[in-house]
Amino acid sequence: MVCDLHMHTVFSDGSVWPNIRVMEANKDGLDVIATTEHLEYQSWISDIPHPDRNRSYELAKGFAGKSGLLVINGSEITREMPPGHANAIFIKDANKLIKDDPIESFLEARKQDAFIFWNHPYWASQSPDASVPLDQLHIEMINNKLIQGIEIVNDTTYSNEAFQLALDYDLTILGTSDIHDIVDWQYRIPSGGHRPVTLVFAREKNEKSLKKALLNGQTVVWFNKKLIGKPDYLIPLMNSSIKVKSANYVNNTTIAHVVMSNNSDAPYTLRNQSNYDFYNATNLITIPPHGTTIIDVRTITKKRKFDLEFEVLNALIEPDTHPIFRIVVRPKQ
Incomplete structure (x- = not known):
């Protein structure tokens, strides 16, 4: 399945309504998107008050209708390093993830049986030299399954360090658009470009199968016309x-x-x-x-x-x- 598991709308700091994300995904031939609005950062809250943080997901799922696009409920836990930013997807209620202590947010996501991945760990705004600031807290979170995957690609950026970290700690490899504005503009899709996505090798096109494949690390990233992944999944893809x-x-x-x-x-x-x-x-x-x-x-x-x-x-x-x-x-x- 072709998946983009990190994106934003006006329900956090994006520039479009959720129906645009659905329309873009269908136009690009995606199988799955996840709505991952920031929990702590709401740029347009004065103009678009929304006490229910599941609202973006509900709208997107409704807009997807019978198009065949799977829409997954998620949220971005948005904190300083450590632990930094992370997406929790397959959640049941985003509102319950709003906690003062960031670890409590991760624990609540775990309680909801979410799949949790570390977002852009090399992001220059939090790591000025674009290295991955791996902390003992991150290692403990990995060991306790509070971090199960990692973005090695985010938007137009890639990190060798994040890739190596995924291999060293057996984390699921992900690539996402983290799109805030218009996909076609950001990636010049009409001119032959493409958004970064995660290819997930699931047996069936449903949430249960998708989640199982993500937990098993059955992914390859498609970024800037390059394929990146563990050999167990990338080599069979090439062979087929x-x-x-x-x-x-x-x-x-x-x-x-x-x-x-x-x-x-x-x-x-x-x-x-x-x-x-x-x-x-x-x-x-x-x-x-x-x-x-x-x-x-x-x-x-x-x-x-x-x-x-x-x-x-x-x-x-x-x-x-x-x-x-x-x-x-x-x-x-």
């Missing part, structure tokens, strides 16, 4: 996306004419790591989304099958580490 559509030897040569296809929404930028070079391309190729690329492989001798191996340059399985993709080619005899 990239296929050999056809392969045959060019007449009277030992050059294999290979058509590779990509059935996903993501382009793949591949650097050849095979034992063969190409007749029609350099060692750097791109397979466009829902498209094909032709590579003519010099195998020197005709083979019943051979392996191609690529480094996927627009994907990461840990900071500064690209995954390796392998595929078997069986030329038509």
Whole structure:
């Protein structure tokens, strides 16, 4: 499922009514959004008084209607470091999360069986050098399941440190838009851009299955045309996306004419790591989304099958580490 689990409307410090968030999500082909208004920060409260902090969710869910878009109830716990900002989603009543002590807010979210993730831990407004200010309090919260996931991508920003922290503490990896204004304007979607999202590998399209997948860490982040995630989920995604559509030897040569296809929404930028070079391309190729690329492989001798191996340059399985993709080619005899 394609999910954006962090966004705002006029019911906290955003600039649009909840129906716009629903319309944007449907236009972008999302499966899930979460309404995550700030609990403590209400920019328009004088103009839009709303004593019920669930109101944004209720409106968005109503606007979604039978469109197929899942709308999840959530709130952003908005505090100074530590603990900083965090989203609690799958909550039952946002009002009960309003507490003087921030830890009490997290405990209430836990009581409501929420999934809780640390928002933009490297945010320059709270960490001027954009590092992740990991505190002993954060470690205790992770150990007590008061932090279960972490944003490694927020809006237009990414953090290697946050990614490494997710790997070190087995936190679920998330990427979100944290959108406050208009999605199309922020990410230039009409010109080919896209919002950052979390791909959640759930068995069914419902809240129960989504929550289980998030708790199990079954996610990959799609950010700035790059895929970021743990190898257990990113590599199977690549394997299911990239296929050999056809392969045959060019007449009277030992050059294999290979058509590779990509059935996903993501382009793949591949650097050849095979034992063969190409007749029609350099060692750097791109397979466009829902498209094909032709590579003519010099195998020197005709083979019943051979392996191609690529480094996927627009994907990461840990900071500064690209995954390796392998595929078997069986030329038509």
